[in-house]
Amino acid sequence: MSEKAPAPEAARLPLTGLRVIELGHYIAAPFATRLLADLGAEVIKVEPPEGDPVRGWGSAVNGNAVWFSVHGRNKLSVTLDLKSAEGKAKVRQLVGRADALVENFRPGQLERYGLGPADLHAVNPRLVIARVSGYGQDGPYRDKPAFGAIGEAMGGLRHLTANPGQTELPPPRCGVSISDDLAGMYAAMGLVAACWQVKGDPQALGRVIDVDLVSSVFSLMEGMLPEYGLFGWVRQPQGAAIKTAAPTNTYPCADGKWLCIAGNSDLIFKRLMAAIGKSGMAAEPRFANNALRCENVAELDAVIAAWTRTLPAAEAEAILEKAEVPCSRLYDMRDCAEDPHFRARELVMQVEDPLIGPILHPAAPFRFDGVSPREMVRWTGPAAGAHNEQVFRMLEEEAKP
Amino acid sequence: MSEKAPAPEAARLPLTGLRVIELGHYIAAPFATRLLADLGAEVIKVEPPEGDPVRGWGSAVNGNAVWFSVHGRNKLSVTLDLKSAEGKAKVRQLVGRADALVENFRPGQLERYGLGPADLHAVNPRLVIARVSGYGQDGPYRDKPAFGAIGEAMGGLRHLTANPGQTELPPPRCGVSISDDLAGMYAAMGLVAACWQVKGDPQALGRVIDVDLVSSVFSLMEGMLPEYGLFGWVRQPQGAAIKTAAPTNTYPCADGKWLCIAGNSDLIFKRLMAAIGKSGMAAEPRFANNALRCENVAELDAVIAAWTRTLPAAEAEAILEKAEVPCSRLYDMRDCAEDPHFRARELVMQVEDPLIGPILHPAAPFRFDGVSPREMVRWTGPAAGAHNEQVFRMLEEEAKP
Incomplete structure (x- = not known):
């Protein structure tokens, strides 16, 4: 370290x-x-x-x-x-x-x-x-x-x-x-x-x-209390999307799992669309910047979801990673336990419990040199x-x- | 303190x-x-x-x-x-x-x-x-x-x-x-x-x-990692309910807000059902204990939701509180800012920001005598x-x- x-x-x-x-x-x-x-x-x-x-x-x-x-x-x-x-x-x-x-x-x-x-x-x-x-x-x-x-x-x-x-x-x-x-x-x-x-x-x-x-x-609660006090605004839930960034959402995959994709910067958006075979769409003026993409986000989300639905989550994730698009499937406990990074960092360790036998333990959340x-x-x-x-x-x- | x-x-x-x-x-x-x-x-x-x-x-x-x-x-x-x-x-x-x-x-x-x-x-x-x-x-x-x-x-x-x-x-x-x-x-x-x-x-x-x-x-992640390691179990999401406790769920109210109710102990269950005018149902043998209530939870949830839908969340909450049934509506920022407990504990404070003017700040999350x-x-x-x-x-x- x-x-x-x-x-x-x-x-x-x-x-x-x-x-x-x-x-x-x-x-x-x-x-x-x-x-x-x-x-x-x-x-x-x-x-x-x-x-x-x-x-x-x-x-x-x-x-x-x-x-x-x-x-x-x-x-x-x-x-x-x-x-x-x-x-x-x-x-x-x-x-x-x-x-x-x-x-x-x-x-x-x-x-x-x-x-x-x-x-x-x-x-x-x-x-x-x-x-x-x-x-x-x-x-x-x-x-x-x-x-x-x-x-x-x-x-x-x-x-x-x-x-x-x-x-x-x-x-x-x-x-x-x-x-x-x-x-x-x-x-x-x-x-x-x-x-x-x-x-x-x-x-x-x-x-x-x-x-x-x-x-x-x-x-x-971040800035929500002063916002309410100053402007009377009451923050409302946003689901899986972020209103001010597009496309950024969580998409369904062929195996019933979900894939979270953050493709909202101009360059990443182009790489994402190329990876899913929609370079032509990425070039259209109505998707030229984040503000325009936010306006037309429903169409983008539909196209991306149509692609993710055809692949298991891990496979879609691998394709996007290769294209350098930030993404992660929603890990369940099997994903965590079997992940090479978790193993390399010893986030997941097998230890001996005298009452139970060999057992998996998570690492402490901080490590010291x-x-x-x-x-x-x-x-x-x-x-x-x-x-x-x-x-x-x-x-x-x-x-x- | x-x-x-x-x-x-x-x-x-x-x-x-x-x-x-x-x-x-x-x-x-x-x-x-x-x-x-x-x-x-x-x-x-x-x-x-x-x-x-x-x-x-x-x-x-x-x-x-x-x-x-x-x-x-x-x-x-x-x-x-x-x-x-x-x-x-x-x-x-x-x-x-x-x-x-x-x-x-x-x-x-x-x-x-x-x-x-x-x-x-x-x-x-x-x-x-x-x-x-x-x-x-x-x-x-x-x-x-x-x-x-x-x-x-x-x-x-x-x-x-x-x-x-x-x-x-x-x-x-x-x-x-x-x-x-x-x-x-x-x-x-x-x-x-x-x-x-x-x-x-x-x-x-x-x-x-x-x-x-x-x-x-x-x-x-609590006991989920050792559970996976020992039994191969992968914890799945449970929504707003708790599978092993009934009735405990979050219910829709007349004003579009939600009310979280924990009514699963035998005594609290009876008080809850009396408060919503369903004492007769509470006395039925198929709701006699938590295990039986878990089996028949859909029916209970439907009856409770039918009642909450008739009232604004704050009103339903007040009725259940009087009946000593643990519950809380899902607070939004207005609820937090206006709540008497938040004000009494100075969880919400008005302070002077020289750049902004009077502004609400949340308290530090720990207090010292x-x-x-x-x-x-x-x-x-x-x-x-x-x-x-x-x-x-x-x-x-x-x-x-």
């Missing part, structure tokens, strides 16, 4: 030595700590004796959910009952020896356990606490039940992910837990920033960070409570004078 | 004192530095004399793009020609006095300018460098042109954001620059993690971080080169022995 050989001291994960406690469940907080663990933090996940409910989701091998192999990787798991005096005491012990904590209980729940920020800061005033919730720790909707799609819906994303005025079908979900993921990413980012601040200053106190699903999605993607998967998601003995013994050792 | 009053020393933004140089344009790198700037970092954006092309995008007031008021906020802007000897020298001066740098040129471009990681580390060995690209800094696709939708398409998201087998229409875009945003977030997170590492260790050297659009999107959302918007996106004099004078001052 970098031209110079990495210095030996750089060949460590960046967050080595940072200890983070997770009081999390389902997706958002565990995703935040998964990212921190990939970065080298020592994450101790605290679960109820029966385990995080997400361990029961989706397909499993020998009772072990395959998603959890990824979702729980690089973490230590301990089981504690937060309602019991012993469980609370152990959490306080953990917190006394940690740099940070991530939680995603409903607002007020940790306080009811006697483990709210004030309680935790009484034990460790330098603790950084990141809280994730549906709507945030205050405001009129604070106590409303948060459900999966709420962030997408209320943050403005679902309204935009649609084919407007063309279908009776509802706007589809993103297909992944996008609002939880975004909130988890912001929680991780805010947490590391606050730890950076604390690290430099022996007087610094820990911070409480408030992240929520709705604001996290809303943060991606001197560290291979494989090094960043230190171990797979452990069984609930797998590290009880190790962690509790470690606490005793560290508590010794 | 926290129960205790914030200590005075905590009432500062967490990244105060971190200096970050941006060699960025368009979305991904500038979004990364926007988040860092919101967190308090001193971000110096280096632009070509004619400015970042994104300044010409979308609607404008007096020639100032309204999106840039948000996208460029809290940053200092300097203009430099990276092709000129003077421009390169100034970048080296900036880098000599900085903690980190973010760039999103095409792989190899900075090296051609003589400003690659080796060059920059020769000036400042502790500099953390975050690089954002379409496909990453190596691998067979490294030099392929990256376009906006590529990450969405190749990372696996566009395949899932669809109404499968029900429509001839292509899967819609997310409606925002999701892959750029995700990559920017990971770049910011990796950068702060590496700065945390460097801060604690006088011997530590800077790192090079490689983030790309495709891996960033691919990181959200003792810091109001308003404090986190220190200034709006400046004109290109607005800080040339200030920054270059600062460099001279700092260079004095």
Whole structure:
């Protein structure tokens, strides 16, 4: 990656030595700590004796959910009952020896356990606490039940992910837990920033960070809020096309797959039309520039789709790539897993899960010079409570004078 | 947010004192530095004399793009020609006095300018460098042109954001620059993690971080990769419904808007059906539990949609909220801007932009105890080169022995 050989001291994960406690469940907080663990933090996940409910989701091998192999990787798991005096005491012990904590209980729940920020800061005033919730720790909707799609819906994303005025079908979900993921990413980012601040200053106190699903999605709305405020414009969904660039759309192929093509610059447009055998059409004055092509886009889209319909997506893609026309078929998981670039970059890696056997893992989404993607998967998601003995013994050792 | 009053020393933004140089344009790198700037970092954006092309995008007031008021906020802007000897020298001066740098040129471009990681580390060995690209800094696709939708398409998201087998229409875009945003977030997170590492260790050297659009999107694919590897399953899009939970879907309303309803638990289902005047149906044995409801979901969806079609979305939402049924209409920008929760949390704030006038800004997506959302918007996106004099004078001052 970098031209110079990495210095030996750089060949460590960046967050080595940072200890983070997770009081999390389902997706958002565990995703935040998964990212921190990939970065080298020592994450101790605290679960109820029966385990995080997400361990029961989706397909499993020998009772072990395959998603959890990824979702729980690089973490230590301990089981504690937060309602019991012993469980609370152990959490306080953990917190006394940690740099940070991530939680995603409903607002007020940790306080009811006697483990709210004030309680935790009484034990460790330098603790950084990141809280994730549906709507945030205050405001009129604070106590409303948060459900999966709420962030997408209320943050403005679902309204935009649609084919407007063309279908009776509802706007589809993103297909992944996008609002939880975004909130988890912001929680991780805010947490590391606050730890950076604390690290430099022996007087610094820990911070409480408030992240929520709705604001996290809303943060991606580009210039839409000022546009509404200044001009009263309300951005509407655009489907798969871009109104101001033509031809740029997603086209159906012979095998039922879709091909995304960005052919809107003058030169690329000519190459695209030559590749599909329509050079004559490309030369017509009414397609001479992007503005004119936008006016006559329906005709162009029809001609391009007529061509893509005759070929499987991968074949059409290969022809356009050769013509240097930017395009990509819509990858499904097989496409991702078998793609040579994904394999070369070790975006897809086979690792050994002691509970499951050989299993494919995705790489961490960042790579650091001197560290291979494989090094960043230190171990797979452990069984609930797998590290009880190790962690509790470690606490005793560290508590010794 | 926290129960205790914030200590005075905590009432500062967490990244105060971190200096970050941006060699960025368009979305991904500038979004990364926007988040860092919101967190308090001193971000110096280096632009070509004619400015970042994104300044010409979308609607404008007096020639100032309204999106840039948000996208460029809290940053200092300097203009430099990276092709000129003077421009390169100034970048080296900036880098000599900085903690980190973010760039999103095409792989190899900075090296051609003589400003690659080796060059920059020769000036400042502790500099953390975050690089954002379409496909990453190596691998067979490294030099392929990256376009906006590529990450969405190749990372696996566009395949899932669809109404499968029900429509001839292509899967819609997310409606925002999701892959750029995700990559920017990971770049910011990796950068702060590496700065945390460097801060604690006088011997530590800077790192090079490689983030790309495709891996960033691919990181959200949950358990789909191990599922494919173990069982050969390829996750297919599910539209707006959830196959394993019923009724949970998005329903059309009288005003053309959509209402997302999550009514799949037994108790909530009963409350939902009572609220729409169908208690009798809720009592029928074939709807007695979630598994049975999933089997007979078409009938349920039809009955619920028949009810939602009679009411504007906000009215139907109010009725279901009173019945404690989790739901949300799909917010458009007017809904967001006018919502009492958004206003109470200052997710939507009116600020003064000296170039544009009064303008609405979204809050930073994280809040820290003792810091109001308003404090986190220190200034709006400046004109290109607005800080040339200030920054270059600062460099001279700092260079004095």
